[in-house]
Amino acid sequence: MARAGVSRRALLGGSALAAALLCAPHVAAQALPRVVIVGGGAGGANAARTLLRDGRVEVTLVEPEPLYVAVFHSNLWLGGFIDFAALAFGYQGLARAGVRVVPQRADAIDRERRELRLADGGRLPYDRLILSPGIDLDYDSVPGWSRAAETAMPHAWKGGAQLRLLKERLDKVPDGGLIVIIAPPNPFRCPPAPYERASMMAHRLKTTGRGGARIIIVDPKPKFSMQGLFQEGWEGHYPGMVEWMAPDISDGLVSVDPATGTVVTGFETYREAALVNVIPAQKAGAIARGAGLADASGWCPVEAASMASALDPAVFVIGDAAIGGEIPKSAFAAGSQADVAARALLAGLFGEAVPPASYASTCWSLIAADDAVKVSGHYRPVDGRIREVEGTVSGAREPAALRRRQQEENADWYRAMVAGMFG
Structure with missing residues (x-):
């Protein structure tokens, strides 16, 4: 169901109304089109960076937490390999780079007016919206737990x-x-x-x-x-x-x-x-579900070639909340999806050809000191779905030197990833 105050028409993302909104004259008339991003994690922060490099849109990031904690590297902290400080990052770097950072919780999306409603009662108008809300937990999925x-x-x-x-x-x-x-x-x-x-x-x-x-x-x-x-x-x-x-x-x-x-x-x-x-069990973040952007699975269907919502072409859903076909829900994948979505968004706004979509994901896992394994894949749209076109996985009983190098790769990727997001 839609949230109170969001009309039924706003949920009809595939309708003629949505198509008309994409061609609304205010997009072309204003000095800079407004892109609002919800969620400052691996998807949202990377999308902001890609849009900033282009320089043709105004970028606003809505994120209530002052610090982002990189859960995708947190197991190494549990194991005693890194300090907690290596997981926590602020948004000052994005703000200095030109992103307007709004430290508020996003409460609801009015898709008909194209406004994001904030917890303090404020509203942010958008020409395009990128949702990277992550996951919510299904507290009813484990009997006795809550x-x-x-x-x-x-x-x-x-x-x-x-x-x-x-x-x-x-x-x-x-x-x-x-x-x-x-x-x-x-x-x-x-x-x-x-x-x-x-x-x-x-x-x-x-x-x-x-x-x-x-x-x-x-x-x-x-x-x-x-x-x-x-x-x-x-x-x-x-x-x-x-x-x-x-x-x-x-x-x-x-x-x-x-x-x-x-x-x-x-x-x-x-x-x-x-x-x-x-x-x-998990599902897409509440802001996406409340806006009618998730299907019966609890996740958000997207267009494989752009990460645009299959239910509203003015909205892009990236990261864990999206139904990503064969690409896993990983931080690496979220960054890859952010790049595809940002480029497709810009092409749509400015009447340009949409670049071909290509996605990638690598997940490294540390088993013991200097013993890391990994699984990697490259993905493309095939018959309307994101499908793996090439994949590799570590082999059994690999040489110790190779496993050590794979952990070095993991550390190098992590440093580059968070520097790109927050540096």
Whole structure:
């Protein structure tokens, strides 16, 4: 349903009304077309940078948080490889570069008037809107868990406070203690991330004299990204510490009890776990769903050649919130989508040919010190859908020198990524 005050007509993105809006004369009449971006993460910040380099539009970034915490590199902090300061970035660099940064929460989108409504009651008119709202968590997807229970059983899938809580709880796990990770169903943000998290937890435990602790992953999926590589790494680096339970082994998750740290599966009940990390099902951020830009899946369909919303051509949806076809929900992918969307947006505004779309994603995962694996892909629009045209994945039992170089690649990419976003 649309939010109150947003008319039914505003939700008809594929209608003649939407087509007419794209040709509205005020776009051509004003000095600089107005592009508003919601969300200052890997998608939004990169889109702002691309638009600034072009110099023909006014760019406004709406982001309520003063600091961006790079969740996509946070597992390395859990493992003790980097400091928290390496994850946190402000928006001063974007502001100095010419982006108007509005530190407000975006409350609703009036697609008919083409206005973004802010939490303080303000309104921002736009000629084009880029949505990079990330994800919301489905608190009802894990029986017994809720928003109120996220302190007792943290998810640490969004924001700095949850990450700090997970790290505090991890550091209190005793030798011989039990950690249970509830993995999410597909699709979810960053496919290898829960399994890299288990690796980094095991590394932290082992290197701090708690190698007798156990980590059990209760998974609703029969397989996961780079499964063989992770399991090979767990056996080699952390024998007996990490156990992955597919649904046919666990007989499925039945419930959790945050008050007692209990996890019940069809196979076994795990009582008094020292730490339960619940990573629930996910969906597009509320601002996109409230504007009628998501479909029944909870995610936002987009045009494969441009990242324009399939429901409103004046809006582009990038990053985790979009239905990206075969491209995964990763920070690398969000940056790639930002570039495609920004270039297509500019071409549409100024009557130019839309550049051919090409996307890329690489996910590196650290299993142990100097032991990183990766999965990469290149993607193009094929028959109206983003499809992989080339892909590579690390091999089993690779030389130690190669695994070390892959971690160096990971670190180099991260430094370049955040410098490009916030430098």
